[in-house]
Amino acid sequence: MNRSLIGSTLLLAALMLPAVAFAKPQVTIGVTAEKEITVVNQGKKSVKLVPATKITPNEVIVYTVHYANKGDETATNAVIEDPIPKGTVYLADGSASAPEPEFSIDHGKSYNKATLLSYEMKLPSGKAERRQATSSDYTNIRWTIKEIPAGSSGKLKFRVKVK
């Protein structure tokens, strides 16, 4: 009689303890677009970033990617991939932030560091020539972040020009 009561109580007690959740990461991502405008203040020119909803051909869009790990475990090997938006061309001006991105010129089939990207061009003579890809050839950009600790966040920036 008493044993079963204790057993039930223990069981109840066990059920009342908070459940121990399995630790897991939860990465969130967001992207905002801004455009650069030149402000002249007392003869001094400076570049300001303003939110962009409308853009004129030839203007520059600055995309900021916000990522965060809202989970309770480190996220590993986070690969953030972004096809260069249709109608724009990537601007390689050194403003892309760390970690160093890689680029694809074949719509995401393969990626490489900028200096290592090349392609083969067939000449009219029939010979093949290897050419270095330029930023106007890039179709995708990606960053690989080895670890995003739980509770941390980061930002990545890159610029494109509207055709």
Added chain:
Amino acid sequence: MKHPAPTGLGSLVRGGSLALAALAALAAAPQQAHAALPGSAGNTIVRNTITVNYADAKGNAQAAVSATVDITVTTVAATPTVIAPSSGSTDGTGAALPYTFRVRSNSNGPGSISFTTSDGTFTNIAAGTAPTVPTNIFLGATVIDPSETKTGSQAVAVNATITLAVPNDGGVPTASGTSGGAVNDGVINGLVVNDIVYVGDSSSSNFFGPFTVTAVSDPAAGNGATAAPGSITLKNTSSASISFTPAAGVQIVEAKDVTLTVTQGQIPIATAQNPASWVTTLSATMGAAAAGTGTVTTNAHAGKLSIVKYVRNVTTPVAGTGTQLSPAVTVNGVSSNLFYPAGVVGKPGEMLEYLAVVTDAGTGTSTAVSATDVVPTYAALVAGVSYGSSTAGSIFAKAKLGTGTEYDLKTDGTGGDTSTANGKTTGVSPAPVTMNFFIGAGATSSAGGSLTPGQAAYLIYQVKIQ
């Protein structure tokens, strides 16, 4: 008694106007552009979709996460191209001539075009009524979308069609406005079925067409990684095959025809024998961009009458003075070599015969040509065997146009011929008798007809010196 030949003639009238239609000749040859444009159409949605793939601490792949941001491209106003028709011709003050100009967009998106017109560069002519101004038009424009797969030169045969991918316009424009449209409304960036369009090249320096739009697709942008493109189908409605090379960003622009009407001003009579012309300019403006212009020259014409009167003494031929008609003509069987502009004398009872030569010495048609002459009080119109009478209904003169048939003019206007001239007299001797001549093709018994440039009318009549 000596009576010198009367020198003055009464009133001489020219008037009216003739208009000739001039039509634009628009070939399928490439047209030149006004400004190079970048490759995004207005209303295009620039969509950035970013995806992150990651794993947990143990390396187990987690569900991917995506985010999207859309930005809309603005329409940039551009100077329109105005294609003017070839020169036209007007004949007479007030003559009006309509011209058809073709106005083509050079923009990356739809917009309204407004117009002004002006006349200038007047040569031997004064300004007439200002040219009319066409009402505003709305022209669509877009570009070939990056998703278009056709590459290399595309030859589109007469009446054949080609379909091209174009960017989604967000359902924003209508056929006549830059906003207020809807998805699937049959409008893609202001372009609709039956619009006339031209396709550019990669440098926007040549435009190929005209094509007629036969179909458009205007879908919703959707939630895909990129906004879903629309499409447009173009039919070659010109008279020759059209070749162009599609590429992302190449413009597809609308053109519309507009009409303006010019009016001839006054050509000074003193110089009406010289060429006259003026230039009309049509100016087309889209938004804040500089205006595009086209000009057309109109060659103006005006009739100019010259009148010379010659006389001879029929009864007693005498030589007169002055320059005789050259080359000589024969009227009523009599050579003009017998007639003189001055110095012919006669006595009472003698017959004088007058030869009046009315010529259009200008560059245009003289209309409503009429003349009057008063029989001198010392003379009377003669009733002769062939002509000359102040009696009602009888012949008082003869008329001939160039080398045409001669016709009798009768005092009551029942003579003459509408191909040549007519005339009648008013007043009965001994009161002054006035001879009224209605000269040229189309003449009636009450109104003058027309003389074309260089055409001469000959009038011959006799008076007896009392």
